[in-house]
Amino acid sequence: xxxxxxxxYPAVSTRFKVGQRVRVRKxxxxxxIRTPFYIRGHVGEIERLCGSFPNPEELAQxxxxxxxxxxxxxxxxxxxVWPDYRGADSxxxxxxxxxxxxxxx
Amino acid sequence: xxxxxxxxxxxxxxxxxxxxxxxxxxxxLVTDEQVNAEVAAMRARQPERGARVVAxxxxxxxxxxxxxxxxxxxxxxxxxxxxxxxLVAVENTPQVHNAIVCTLCSCYPRVLLGIPPDWYKSRNYRxxxxxxxxxxxxxxxxxxxxSVQIRVHDSTADMRYIVLPMxxxxxxxxxxxxxxxxxxxxxxxxxxxPKVG
Numbered sequence: 001x002x003x004x005x006x007x008x009y010p011a012v013s014t015r016f017k018v019g020q021r022v023r024v025r026k027x028x029x030x031x032x033i034r035t036p037f038y039i040r041g042h043v044g045e046i047e048r049l050c051g052s053f054p055n056p057e058e059l060a061q062x063x064x065x066x067x068x069x070x071x072x073x074x075x076x077x078x079x080x081v082w083p084d085y086r087g088a089d090s091x092x093x094x095x096x097x098x099x100x101x102x103x104x105x
Numbered sequence: 106x107x108x109x110x111x112x113x114x115x116x117x118x119x120x121x122x123x124x125x126x127x128x129x130x131x132x133x134l135v136t137d138e139q140v141n142a143e144v145a146a147m148r149a150r151q152p153e154r155g156a157r158v159v160a161x162x163x164x165x166x167x168x169x170x171x172x173x174x175x176x177x178x179x180x181x182x183x184x185x186x187x188x189x190x191x192l193v194a195v196e197n198t199p200q201v202h203n204a205i206v207c208t209l210c211s212c213y214p215r216v217l218l219g220i221p222p223d224w225y226k227s228r229n230y231r232x233x234x235x236x237x238x239x240x241x242x243x244x245x246x247x248x249x250x251x252s253v254q255i256r257v258h259d260s261t262a263d264m265r266y267i268v269l270p271m272x273x274x275x276x277x278x279x280x281x282x283x284x285x286x287x288x289x290x291x292x293x294x295x296x297x298x299p300k301v302g
Contacts, residue, residue, distance in 0.1 A: 004174070004175065004191075004193070005177070005191045023208060033193070034198045034261050034262045035261070035300075036208050036261060038208070038236075049264065050191070050193075050262075051191070053262065056262065067240060071262055071263060071264075073193075073264070078255075078257075085237075086237060086239065086240070087237075087238065087239045087251070087255060088251045088252070088253070088254060088255070089254045090254040091238070091239075091254055091256075091257075092255075092256050092257070093235050093256075093257045093258075093259060094256060094257070094258050094259070095258075095259040095261055095262045096259075096260070096262035096263065097261070097262075098262065099202055
């Protein structure tokens with residue numbers, strides 16, 4: 001699958017395809033995390049592969065973040081994220097999430 | 106009220122910034138001139154840069170497609186320097202309205218839109234925009250009908266976003282400069298839509 005932005009970093013191979021259902025891991029490790037709390041444990045659909053980028057959790061520890069992790073945009077239905085969501089059934093929130101935070105749903 | 110120049114102690118973050126900057130200068134890693142030049146360059150970037158991109162996309166269908174495919178390459182085409190920025194343009198249509206937020210911090214396409222407004226960095230906007238976007242948009246004076254899907258983009262990692270608004274009716278035959286003049290910062294964040302007149 002072709003990423004939107006090609007990068008030169010040595011990278012982990014991609015595990016997910018556009019349209020695939022994925023669950024965000026529900027875990028709370030310490031440190032600098034780019035996965036918002038509110039989306040952990042929720043199921044969404046891969047919208048696109050952005051590219052592969054150094055792992056920000058490693059970068060925050062002054063390491064090189066390599067091999068790079070594939071970064072996806074994942075689309076979630078608002079009504080599934082917030083049970084009391086007020087708005088259209090079709091409303092969505094789209095979030096960039098690194099592959100190591102995703103598992104098959 | 107007349108500014109009496111009253112002494113105010115530095116806040117925590119002001120003190121941290123000053124200490125870090127002075128250390129970097131002392132160690133010869135940057136010079137005061139470089140810091141000042143970067144601050145000046147940051148202040149000089151205004152939302153007009155983003156408006157040029159939107160106007161071009163409205164006027165030139167092939168450019169619009171290239172912008173949606175790769176926002177970075179499209180900006181470089183216009184001679185806009187956007188070092189390191191991976192730009193994702195998200196397009197409003199009669200069926201979809203897009204809006205941008207960064208719930209984790211305040212990621213913002215600064216090289217295209219300049220310094221973010223204070224409200225963009227506020228906890229209020231950052232937490233409520235993903236939770237109740239329709240209520241937040243209504244507070245900006247923008248009521249989106251239920252038949253239109255709202256797509257909120259949480260800018261959590263390496264991408265930066267710009268909303269490509271719909272070209273308003275009544276702009277037929279306008280040149281790019283005239284089109285750019287109606288493209289506001291808020292319209293490119295997705296909390297407003299461009300209006301004619």
